[in-house]
Amino acid sequence: MTAPSPPQAPAPDWNAAAETFDRWLPYIQPVGDRLIDLIDVRPGHVMLDVASGTGEPSLSIARRFGGVTVLGVDAAPAMVEKAAQKAAAEGLRHVSYRVMPGERLEFPADRFDRIVCRFGVMLFDDPVAGAREIWRVLKPGGRVAIAVWGPIDQLASVYPLWKLLPDFLPPADRPPEPRMTMLGAPGALDRVLTDAGWTGVTLEPMTVTYRFESPTTFWTLATESGLFKDLLPKFSCHALVAFKARALADIATYRHGDAINLPNLAILATADKPAEP
Numbered sequence: 001m002t003a004p005s006p007p008q009a010p011a012p013d014w015n016a017a018a019e020t021f022d023r024w025l026p027y028i029q030p031v032g033d034r035l036i037d038l039i040d041v042r043p044g045h046v047m048l049d050v051a052s053g054t055g056e057p058s059l060s061i062a063r064r065f066g067g068v069t070v071l072g073v074d075a076a077p078a079m080v081e082k083a084a085q086k087a088a089a090e091g092l093r094h095v096s097y098r099v100m101p102g103e104r105l106e107f108p109a110d111r112f113d114r115i116v117c118r119f120g121v122m123l124f125d126d127p128v129a130g131a132r133e134i135w136r137v138l139k140p141g142g143r144v145a146i147a148v149w150g151p152i153d154q155l156a157s158v159y160p161l162w163k164l165l166p167d168f169l170p171p172a173d174r175p176p177e178p179r180m181t182m183l184g185a186p187g188a189l190d191r192v193l194t195d196a197g198w199t200g201v202t203l204e205p206m207t208v209t210y211r212f213e214s215p216t217t218f219w220t221l222a223t224e225s226g227l228f229k230d231l232l233p234k235f236s237c238h239a240l241v242a243f244k245a246r247a248l249a250d251i252a253t254y255r256h257g258d259a260i261n262l263p264n265l266a267i268l269a270t271a272d273k274p275a276e277p
């Protein structure tokens with residue numbers, strides 16, 4: 001008998017998230033910068049950004065490199081609209097955006113020289129199908145680099161609040177572990193990429209530290225955008241006051257000097273598709 005698989009967290013409403021998502025961008029920019037370094041962009045490259053959200057890392061690529069063509073695809077129309085608006089506002093004509101699920105890329109095989117995906121694959125309904133599609137549309141001799149989040153207890157911008165939930169929410173109201181951490185367990189990302197047919201994968205851990213002026217600044221961001229925003233309506237008034245007090249006290253323990261430093265573990269995977277003989 002096979003073990004029952006753990007319940008999958010419902011997909012966040014990314015169209016609703018589009019309005020506030022950009023507040024997180026400064027914190028995760030180092031991960032995009034590292035992905036860009038890893039893919040070694042060259043003039044003439046045709047590039048794809050999968051699950052491009054409000055335009056990263058594709059906008060950063062387009063700002064830094066002329067002479068390349070960049071296409072971003074994302075399943076959420078509101079995200080795609082934001083990305084396209086930014087590209088237009090900055091006059092970046094060599095980057096464009098389309099609505100498209102990562103599991104069904106509407107491109108011929110062997111189309112792109114470089115592919116990036118920052119914090120997308122682990123959110124897909126079917127991460128193996130998405131990774132298989134990415135590999136299919138990558139040119140032989142091309143390179144892909146993606147990032148996913150590590151395990152939940154390695155995410156200081158999530159775990160200190162997450163671990164308090166059993167003290168404040170009845171079991172029926174507690175959500176399953178969020179999708180963002182689904183490929184964080186040791187071996188999980190490697191398994192998905194191998195199942196999808198990727199070869200020669202190099203994995204690299206990266207700690208990205210979010211800095212906040214105070215616990216309250218963090219609380220405001222965490223509860224106005226992202227995972228905890230959707231959870232707040234489940235709390236009674238009394239529980240919310242107590243939860244906030246505990247959360248602020250726990251976050252305060254991350255103070256170093258004049259800032260709250262919250263380290264988060266990302267895992268980056270890079271692979272070169274073998275050139276055809």
Ligand SMILES: C[S@@+](CC[C@H](N)C(=O)[O-])C[C@H]1O[C@@H](n2cnc3c(N)ncnc32)[C@H](O)[C@@H]1O
Pocket residue numbers: 014015028050051052053054055056057073074075076079100101102103117118119120123124125
């Ligand atoms: C955490 S955001 C990351 C956005 C962007 N890559 C960044 O790093 O700023 C995740 C994005 O994945 C998109 N997404 C989720 N499931 C998807 C799927 N099956 N296919 C394509 N995009 C998807 C969401 O719409 C959202 O824009």
